[in-house]
Amino acid sequence: MQTEQLRILTVSIKRLLRRGATRQLKNIIAKTHMADLSIVFKELSMDNRKRLFKLLEDPEQMGLLLSELEENTFLEYVKQINLSILVEIFNTLPSDDAAELLNMLDEELSDQILSKMQKEESDNVEQLMSYDEDTAGSLMVQDFVALEEETKAREVIEALQSKYLDVEMPFYIYVIDDYGKLVGVSSLRQLVVVPPEKPLKEFMATDIITATPFTDREDVAKLVSKYDYLAIPVVDDDNKMIGIVTVDDVIDILHEAATEDMLKMAGVGEEYVETQTVFRGTRIRLPWLFASFLGGLAAVFILNSFESALGEAVYLAAFIPVIMGMGGNIGTQSSTIVVRGIATGKIDIQDFAKIVGKELAVGTILGIVYGVFIGVVAKILYAAEPFSWSLAIAVGLGIISSMSIASLVGSMIPLIMERFNIDPAVATGPFVTTSVDIVSVYCYFMIATLLIGL
Amino acid sequence: MQTEQLRILTVSIKRLLRRGATRQLKNIIAKTHMADLSIVFKELSMDNRKRLFKLLEDPEQMGLLLSELEENTFLEYVKQINLSILVEIFNTLPSDDAAELLNMLDEELSDQILSKMQKEESDNVEQLMSYDEDTAGSLMVQDFVALEEETKAREVIEALQSKYLDVEMPFYIYVIDDYGKLVGVSSLRQLVVVPPEKPLKEFMATDIITATPFTDREDVAKLVSKYDYLAIPVVDDDNKMIGIVTVDDVIDILHEAATEDMLKMAGVGEEYVETQTVFRGTRIRLPWLFASFLGGLAAVFILNSFESALGEAVYLAAFIPVIMGMGGNIGTQSSTIVVRGIATGKIDIQDFAKIVGKELAVGTILGIVYGVFIGVVAKILYAAEPFSWSLAIAVGLGIISSMSIASLVGSMIPLIMERFNIDPAVATGPFVTTSVDIVSVYCYFMIATLLIGL
Structure with a gap:
């Protein structure tokens, strides 16, 4: 389908959804190709x-779209689908999507589904499910091309035309030795430029960046983006290849990681809450607000x-909001700059003193600028009162101390968190x-009582 | 170089940098391969x-690493490099990197460099420089494979082995008609599975997603991530192909977009400021704090x-900070949830009432919970005073109104901004x-004066 047609289809579906035109929608769904x-x-x-x-x-359509639903909605709908259809759906899904969805279900239901699925498929899915959801293992696909060192370029192409016809992204040809260990990598691109009779071992690259199934998924994403790779092989303890993580998954991870931060x-926690129910949204945010409450x-x-x-000096209260x-x-x-700097690798904890020093300097300068401003306002507003000078100075110093302390604390806390391997984003806000x-508030009142002599 | 060796090299360089061991560093640089x-x-x-x-x-080394520097540092160093070396550097750089860097320089210097560069190279660079830096045009590379419809699979492979040997990412074979217009696309992968004598027009896909050089770069990134493409062709008004945007650039854009938001x-503006000077950091942040000052x-x-x-009731002041x-x-x-939801496409303005309603509900419920908490604290703290009940109720209602208004405003503002095509992130914070x-503060004092009857 052409882009323009897709756009029209999207607009029509949106309009019909708004109108609640169920019958027309069902008609369109039946006529539209699944892809x-x-x-x-995804546009909706x-x-x-x-x-x-x-x-x-149609179970196949449901399977395809199921992984695009948000977790709660998914769980809600699964309840309404009967077991035999669920099994059909999971049989048609790619293993990594199936594993991700099954992990969301309660154990009893996911065991039931797995036991009724085709043996080979459920074995794959169960292996993927055994890895933690933040790891490369849960993310990898088992869909890759791995051939032996002696395979000739011509034979590799033949294998791509037969055995590996279904591999979704065969950009890289991985090379394994007699023991199944990963020893090299070549690319589809090299394959078309080398002489047909040349064996892989003579043109493969032996310098391979790999991940283990336990590598953190954000670290895998960083590797892919740093080296501009299209996929990274995942190997077990014996250096045997068990899967690949592809660049399209990496894009999703980077998106998610930024959202989480x-x-x-x-x-607000680390899960996207907009589409959740009011009750769930409340429950997730309640504890986070507790820090602010204390x-x-x-x-x-x-x-x-x-x-x-x-x-004795109620006018002091009027300046609490501006100082805070x-x-x-x-x-x-300050904390946003540091947290994002750590996440993108632009900030290194080694430069602790320099970063904090720079933030403190910025905070102090800005504090002086705004402190003078607000001091002038205070002086003018209470010009008639005998205490107006002391008030102006107290308020000005209050702003300076508040802003310099804030930039110091704001830049230090995330760096200290990172130092102790706590996620700097989580506790910073x-x-x-x-x-x-x-x-x-404390500094302001200390300064004020000292200066005004209360 | 093996991953392990690279890791060791990185660690050594970091240590030498910390020690300021200039001579050893120069030695290492001379011996290390540029890649x-x-x-x-990038690890530093x-x-x-x-x-x-x-x-x-070495000018070639400088060129390669120049584009990895942060803008200010780059500008600082360019001043110290003499013109003939600069010209050498820019001759060796890929056109897109050269265009990006030249755009940062002042016009006089960039014109001088361009006039001394090799003609063909400077033409390419100047074309790229003519596009706005937020567009696909400034981002695309002119390094792609485009062949005519009648070309046979075998001939395509031959072209890849000769004419297109230098193309960095030849995953897609673009197909053009006699007028040079883009009519189809095939992939390296398809190429190895079709019979050698089959012409492109018989196996190409005609459903092509394209961008123009003026398409916003974030929109290009969204297309690539939505369709899981490795590259997107950029076409001019006549549908002639002028470049491609590749997935590795898209990853960089997504990273930058999240940082900017x-x-x-x-x-803090939209430019990453950590590595800037104190003066620049202060100048960028000064106006943003002005809203808060007002x-x-x-x-x-x-x-x-x-x-x-x-x-008459100074104790009221004690609750200003908690209410604020x-x-x-x-x-x-609320605003973070909505801004991120808009950026990731999970929130649609059509659902305005629903989203704002949900946030308001969450804010009100949480307001009631914490309002009761803080009311109890107020009652206990001032138990001996005759006004303790009214104070408790005023403070409780103050929290409820503050939290419900905050969630309403926090969710509405970004949606309204988006509605009027203003970037919701920029004005939200x-x-x-x-x-x-x-x-x-206003609501709290209104409620308090009414209740306590001041």
Whole structure:
């Protein structure tokens, strides 16, 4: 189907979904080729995917689109599909997709399905399921070309025309020795330029970057993107090849990793929650807000301890929001820069002092700029009062200390987390803003009571 | 070089850089193959890249590593290299890298370099430079295989062995008609499975996804990742092929796009600033903090207008930080979810009411939970006072209104921005937190004065 036709199809399906025109939709689904339907499906929002999926009847179509659903929706629908159809669906799915989906199901149901699937298929799937979901093992496909060193270029091409006809991405020809160990790699591209009778061992590259099934998936993604590879072979302890991770999966991982980092920094967990139910969305965010709640509580007690000072100088309270706000914002800036720098490899912990020093300098300069601004405002606003000068200075110093501390804390915390192998994104967001809030308010009131002499 | 050797080399270079062992480093550089040096270079932090680059002497090495430097560092070093060496460097660089780097230089210098470069090379580079840096045009390489419809499979392979031997990524064989228009595409993979005498037009696919040189680079990246392609052809108005964008560039774009979104949301501009100077870092962040400053100022005036109420009930001030903090955090959560959902295509503006409604529901429920918590704390803390009940209720309602408003504003703003084609990430961060701060504080004091009757 042409791009233009696909676009029209997508628009029509969206319109019909909006109208709830079930009968027409079923008609279109029946007439549309599966590959096209899958592309249209990816164009839809999660809500529309859900609506469209409800209308499917053919197990093969369901299987293809099932892996494009969001986890909760998937689980919801699986309940409505009966076991024999589920088995049919899982038989048609590629092993890696099947493993990923089965891992989401409860064990009893996934065991039932596996036991009824074709033996060879379920063996593959079970092997993949045994790896943790953050590893290369759970991600690899077992669909690759591996031939022996003595195979001639001509024979490799023959093998591609017969035995390996179904391999989805045969860019690389992996070379194994008599014991099945990975010893080299060649490419489809080299294959067409070498003389037909040349054996693989004479033109293969022996410098191979590999992953193990236990390599973290983000590390695999980094390897692929660093070396500009189209696939990376996965080997076991004996250097035997057990699968490949391809560049299209790597793109998905990079997308997911960036999303996870953003969500973690905002304290929303690491799973994408928009499409989840209100109840689930609430439950996931509740504990993350607790850090902020405890910080707020600490601020209550701090301010409470300054109650007598506040009683004599209520105008001090008017500047609490601006001091907290400026500190919070610059703290978020510093931690975002450092967290993303670590994730993209642009920042190295070795440069700890330099990075933190630079952030502190930026924070202090900006603190001085805005401190002077706000000091002037305070002086003008309370010009008639005898305390206006001390107030202006207290507020100005409050901003400076809040912003410099925020940039210091904001840049240090993620680096320290990284040092101790804790994901810097996960604890940075709420932790930084909350600690900055408490320290800022405390400093401000200390300075104010000292200066105004309360 | 084997992976293990590369790892050792990287570690040694890092150690020598730390020690400042210039002579040994120069020795190593001279002995290391350029491709290996480039891989090691990518492993280093920006600071270490800078240090290592200073030690290079060979123009070819400099060219290769130049494009791995960060913009400021690049500009700094270019100044120190004399013109004839610069021309040599740019002659050896691939056109797309050369165009990207020349675009960073001031026009006078880039014109000088272009005029002294080899004619054919500078023509290519100038064409690429004419496209905006956010477009497919600036990103494409002119290195692709394009043959006519009648070419037989055997002849295609022959062409790959001679004319196209230097093409870096010949996965796809593009097919053009007599007028040079793109009419089909085949792959290296198909080529080895079809009979040698079959002409391209009989096995090519005619359903081609293309980009124009003016297509936004992020849209190109989305096409590649959606269709799992390894490259996308770029065509001009007459459907003539002028280049391809390859999957390795797409990975870089996705990485950059995610970084840009995070930085924009934190209000740090859209350029990665860590490695910039303190002065530049300050200048970039100054205007972004201004929104937060204005918000803080508004809060000063609001609280000032409640001064008499505050004077009678200073304890109200103690709860300002917790009310602002909880609102700010949940607002950031909501906007992060929506911004990322838009970027990954999981959220569609059509579902506006549903998304905002869900966020509002989550915000309100969480507001009630934490409102009750903090109300209880207020009641206990001021148990002895006659106003303790009213205070508890005012503070509780303050949290509920702050959190529900924050989730409403946080989810609405990015959707509205997207609706009006403004990048939702850019204005979301500081705008959301600041408006939430002001509204929260105002609501809290309104409720408090009404309840406590000040």
